[in-house]
Amino acid sequence: MPNSTREVDVCIVGGGPAGMVLGLLLAQQGMKTLVLERHRNFDREFRGEVLMPRFVQMFRQIGLFDFLEKYPHLKLNNLEIIFKNWHLAKFQIAKIAPEAPFALWMPQPILLGALYDKGKTLPNFDLWFNASAQDLIEENGTVTGVQVELNGKMVEVRSRITVGTDGRASMVRRAGGFETESESHNFDVMWFAIPRPEGYEQTVRAFLSTGINYLILPKYPDLLQCGLIVPKGEMIRFKEKGIESLRKALFKAYAILHPFAAELKDFSHFNVLQARMSFVKRWAKNGCLLVGDSAHTCSPAGAIGVSVAVGSAIVAADVIRKALKANDVSAEFLDQVQRIRGMEVREIQKMQKEVTDGLIFAPRAYKWLVPFLFYLFAKTPLLRQFQRKLLVMKEPLPIDQSLQSLHF
Numbered sequence: 001m002p003n004s005t006r007e008v009d010v011c012i013v014g015g016g017p018a019g020m021v022l023g024l025l026l027a028q029q030g031m032k033t034l035v036l037e038r039h040r041n042f043d044r045e046f047r048g049e050v051l052m053p054r055f056v057q058m059f060r061q062i063g064l065f066d067f068l069e070k071y072p073h074l075k076l077n078n079l080e081i082i083f084k085n086w087h088l089a090k091f092q093i094a095k096i097a098p099e100a101p102f103a104l105w106m107p108q109p110i111l112l113g114a115l116y117d118k119g120k121t122l123p124n125f126d127l128w129f130n131a132s133a134q135d136l137i138e139e140n141g142t143v144t145g146v147q148v149e150l151n152g153k154m155v156e157v158r159s160r161i162t163v164g165t166d167g168r169a170s171m172v173r174r175a176g177g178f179e180t181e182s183e184s185h186n187f188d189v190m191w192f193a194i195p196r197p198e199g200y201e202q203t204v205r206a207f208l209s210t211g212i213n214y215l216i217l218p219k220y221p222d223l224l225q226c227g228l229i230v231p232k233g234e235m236i237r238f239k240e241k242g243i244e245s246l247r248k249a250l251f252k253a254y255a256i257l258h259p260f261a262a263e264l265k266d267f268s269h270f271n272v273l274q275a276r277m278s279f280v281k282r283w284a285k286n287g288c289l290l291v292g293d294s295a296h297t298c299s300p301a302g303a304i305g306v307s308v309a310v311g312s313a314i315v316a317a318d319v320i321r322k323a324l325k326a327n328d329v330s331a332e333f334l335d336q337v338q339r340i341r342g343m344e345v346r347e348i349q350k351m352q353k354e355v356t357d358g359l360i361f362a363p364r365a366y367k368w369l370v371p372f373l374f375y376l377f378a379k380t381p382l383l384r385q386f387q388r389k390l391l392v393m394k395e396p397l398p399i400d401q402s403l404q405s406l407h408f
């Protein structure tokens with residue numbers, strides 16, 4: 001039996017980027033909104049820290065960019081692809097995306113903390129930490145709320161619409177019986193951080209090799225974040241073989257990693273990201289909607305997971321406002337979010353698959369050929385077009401004017 005009940009217009013399960021943006025937009029438009037976050041705070045590492053021009057464009061569209069820019073961040077200007085010591089290609093983000101000429105490095109605790117600071121100024125916004133949604137409440141085929149464990153006690157939240165922004169392992173998706181249309185897990189990224197040498201440029205670098213491919217990115221405030229792109233489950237194999245095997249792999253990499261390799265004693269420095277992609281067949285049920293990674297998890301290729309999740313959250317804010325106004329919370333009404341976003345998300349996932357299949361996981365026999373083909377490809381306008389499609393929004397999100405002129 002629940003200890004108490006709370007009533008709101010919209011209950012959002014999950015205080016990640018999608019849930020926080022959705023919560024702010026709904027509360028700002030006058031809907032009573034409660035965000036549930038199972039953790040005690042926003043502390044998390046190696047999660048969605050690079051925010052590509054798409055994100056900047058969206059935040060400008062909803063009027064939140066100038067506010068966010070006041071929080072600590074780095075601006076990244078260049079992308080480079082290197083094979084051995086050969087610079088295959090160097091791209092200026094300003095040339096790919098003149099309308100938003102940089103990527104932001106903003107750790108998620110800072111991003112989410114900033115959004116929460118804004119939420120605290122809105123009377124209709126509420127967020128509960130240490131609130132783990134356990135199950136959905138359903139009546140006559142419509143979701144009407146969630147059972148929540150709040151600080152160890154059961155609470156019932158009643159809501160006109162319940163949104164699952166609870167990420168790739170979504171409870172709402174599971175409890176609501178949403179069907180997954182496609183799912184894949186092709187590789188893992190083993191992340192770790194090292195000190196950033198003085199004068200290191202604001203450049204994201206991808207290193208291709210005939211062995212392990214890897215990424216090195218400036219990390220706020222003074223580190224480099226490095227990611228080894230490995231077949232799925234490789235960390236377990238490294239652990240079976242012992243730390244020496246990983247040290248050897250690192251010594252084959254760029255010299256900047258060698259001091260870290262020399263000091264390496266155990267696996268505690270590594271954080272494994274499983275590169276999963278998934279797409280839920282139908283994102284809506286009566287009274288319930290999946291938004292962000294819970295509906296469509298993207299691969300890490302292009303570092304656009306946050307942008308894609310937030311894009312769906314902004315569109316969802318528009319659709320939910322209209323649904324509540326029309327007093328129609330049916331799946332058919334809420335389907336509008338998928339109708340607007342589904343096609344673009346599928347295209348993005350397809351491009352991400354092409355990047356990883358072609359560039360990173362080419363068959364062994366072709367590994368030497370890939371850099372040469374890429375070098376030639378980079379000389380054509382096709383690459384710029386591909387990058388724009390992945391990193392830049394073609395046009396503003398199709399949302400009501402009222403959402404674009406919110407005064408935060």
Ligand SMILES: Cc1cc2nc3c(=O)[nH]c(=O)nc-3n(C[C@H](O)[C@H](O)[C@H](O)COP(=O)(O)OP(=O)(O)OC[C@H]3O[C@@H](n4cnc5c(N)ncnc54)[C@H](O)[C@@H]3O)c2cc1C
Nearest residue numbers: 014016017018038048049050133167273292293304305306
């Ligand atoms: C290691 C890693 C690195 C990444 N790097 C990048 C990057 O550089 N750039 C980029 O754009 N994307 C990146 N991504 C992807 C990006 O983090 C996600 O696409 C994005 O965070 C999705 O946002 P979301 O709000 O949908 O879900 P999430 O960020 O996953 O948020 C879900 C939230 O729901 C909470 N939650 C879950 N279950 C419950 C429950 N039952 N009750 C209450 N709360 C719950 C979780 O604690 C979490 O806070 C990365 C992902 C990972 C895993």
